[in-house]
Amino acid sequence: MQVQSVPLGSVTIGPLSWRDGTVRSIQRAERLVRQTRAGRSVTCSRPRSSSAAAGFTPKRANGTAETGEDKITEEECRESRDCICKNKMLRPQTTGGMFPSGTQRMSVAPFLPTSLREQCAGASTAVASEYMRRVREVEGQLRRQAGRVTQEGVKLERERGHLERMLRSLRTDLTVNRRSSEGRTRRPSTAETERDGADYLLLFERRELAELKQDLEGALRNTLTQLQALGQSSRQLLDCASERARVLELLPHSSSAGGQSSAVQTFTKADPVSPFTPECKQVLESSTLTVNQSQLLREDIRQMLTSAITRQKAAHCAVNDGLVKKIAETISLQQNLTLMSAATRQAMFRKQREINCIRHSHDRAQGPEYSGDKLSREKLNRPLVQVYQRHPGTQLPEAAHLIQGSAVLRQCLMSSEGELARLQRACLQLLDDLHGKRAAAQVDAGVIRMRRQQVDKRALPSFLQQGAS
Template sequence: MSELQATVGPRPWREASVKTIKVAQALAEQGDVTCHTARMYDPLPTGRDVLALQSNQRAHQYIRQSRDVVSKLHRALVEVSDEIRSTTRCKEALEKKLDHCRKDIHLNRQTAVIREERPKREKGYDGADSLIESELMQLQDLKAQLELQLYTVKEQLYELHDSRVRILANIQERSQVLKLSASHGFTMGARTDRRIHSAPVGHSRAASAPAVTLTTPTSRAGERTSSRSQQRPQSSAVRPQASHERSVTFSGMDTGSTLPCTDEVSNSLDTAMLSVKESRRQRDQASRLMSDTTALQQAALRSVNDGLTQKVAETVTLKQHLILSEAETRASMHRNQRWLEHQELTQGYTMGPINSKDLTSRERLDRPLIRTYQSHPGTNLPEARELARNSNIMESSMRRTQRSLGMLRLAKNKLEADRADKHAAANVDSDAIRLRRRHGNHRWVQSNPLPRPTPAGLNVQDLSFAPDV
């Protein structure tokens, strides 16, 4: 302000007025600065509603996160339940396979017991016995592996059951939050939102007010936002408080004791997923073990059956050779018997009649012609000596023939006994093969039970038909 040109009034009087004007100007500038500062840092007229809206937004976010947590828990529950069903089916398959292995072990021991019924001559240790012992050792090893795998699967089932129980408990606990907030959360937020958007806006204050973002609850169409153009730092009254929880990220969500995803929820989900992963690994391992067990069981069964079949074929071949040899021995016995009879007849002819009265004149050694001839000196005849020598030769030959005939009879008896033993052994091994073929293939047949009523009309029992081809 320029100085006033006063020529009449006194100077002190003029300076006092100028001083008053300057003080007023300074106070006006200070008032403008104070207003500007107040515009920047003073709470808005709608501060109460803004605080309420932010609180509602925080509550809505908590509810939405709780719903997400419950949804994840439900998905985890479904996955754990499906895995429990799959693992239960795997356990049943393992139990069935273990039962088949035990049946094969029992069948192996039955085969060994049946082969003990062979004759003593046929009880020597052979290749079939070696195959049976190898099969038993292999089946016992497979049985131990199946039992260990079954125990592991059962333990995994217990873990899955515990995980499901924990998830159910967490679902019930998190669902309580949704039940308590279902009737109040979104209604309060909508009412506050309407109050904010319907509040009057000042003329100069609104133009120079800092920006405050107002976010309504998320709807299906998206999010609605209202913001002021000018940005400024938030007031301490509306500034969010810092959390003192130690948060750990889990699937894009923070965890904490006061957050929707608590440490218990996170741990239960982590444990459940680890249990599901381990269960799948155990199921794959059990599936491979069952496939290998089936292949090894069938291979061992075929090996023993082929060995027994080959032993039966060898036994039958030997029995046929024994039958041929027995026939040849019998024919030789008949020839020796006929020759012995011929020798006995020849011996009888050589010795002559038993009674001297039965001798004819031509057979007597002292017949007239010979007696007349021997009356001359030096006329001895060798007839008697030759007859005695021939008789001795015939007796010796007869003894050899009888001894040969006795050896042939002994050989024939041994051949018959050996043939009978071979026949019995072949029958025993054939019984064992039929038993193994009948029980080695674990087949299932369909049974059709039909009620069998009594004369009074009561069904006391069922008559089942199980056809097997």
């Protein structure tokens, strides 16, 4: 309702100062009412003009009054004062808002007089509920991030288990390598204990396994450090979520902020007095960085495990292949030694028969041991020889030939005996070498058997072994 002033007559009542003071008071009150846009008048039985000053006509300078048409009677003044008093009594005690609409101002009450406290409480409840919902969203984001950190920790823990199993496998292989080297030192002969290709392969395998073990131990230390970082990040996220959840006791758990169908809200601006504090932002960013580092570490561990399995298998197969080749070489030499020893024994038997024949010939050439055992035709003093030697220069060559033949037979006998001795020594050496080769082949075969039995193929998951193959 529009604020209107009460029209007054032009009758001069009392002194001029009294009238001017009253007009100023009315104008001041009307101006204050319009400035504060408060006040709601009740319709009086008499219409009011838009300005209080329009109902007054100031006095002339010479002190003369206005015309008779502008004067009012005492009854009209009394009636106007009664109307104003009624308007004051009917005016509500609560203030209302005045909203401009064109050139007129309409008085509109925004709330009922008795609902002010309820509306203030409702507004406060709405603000608190909105804050709590935002806090629930922040808490949900923190707990979801904590869940992702926990899942990453589980995956990294699985990779840590793979690393430990791989390290156990490497330690087992190092023990097998040491036992293989010690086993090959039990080869019988001195010649077989010299370092060969298989020993160099075992040394290469030991260095390769030691290097792999050192690399995997470093990766295991990094994994343990990353697991501690993930655990600390998860605890910080849960602490922040618990701290944020301190204002969520009166918020229902089935609200949209915690539901699965609600969209995930990303908070970018942090404020110490807002639901998303700088601490929450810092914890989320650090946890995201930690998760990314953990993912990169898992990829590096997987590649390192695959490479380690490949190198371990390559070194193991190289040593086994070298030992197999060594055994094949030893068996080949053993077979050749067997054949040569048989040929040497045959030569020994032939030489022995030859020596026996030579000795028998030499003995026959020497004649009987007693002169009484000689035949008459063998004696040099037989009559025919004595008659023949009566003339000078008629000596028979029989005695010289017998002496020369005996000497030649004795020389052949000595050389044959020497050859027989050498054949016997060679045969003994071949038999000894054959025994050593047979024992060396058995030792190497035992080493290979031990290596194949001690290597546990179930030490690592099948998918890692398939990826390394």
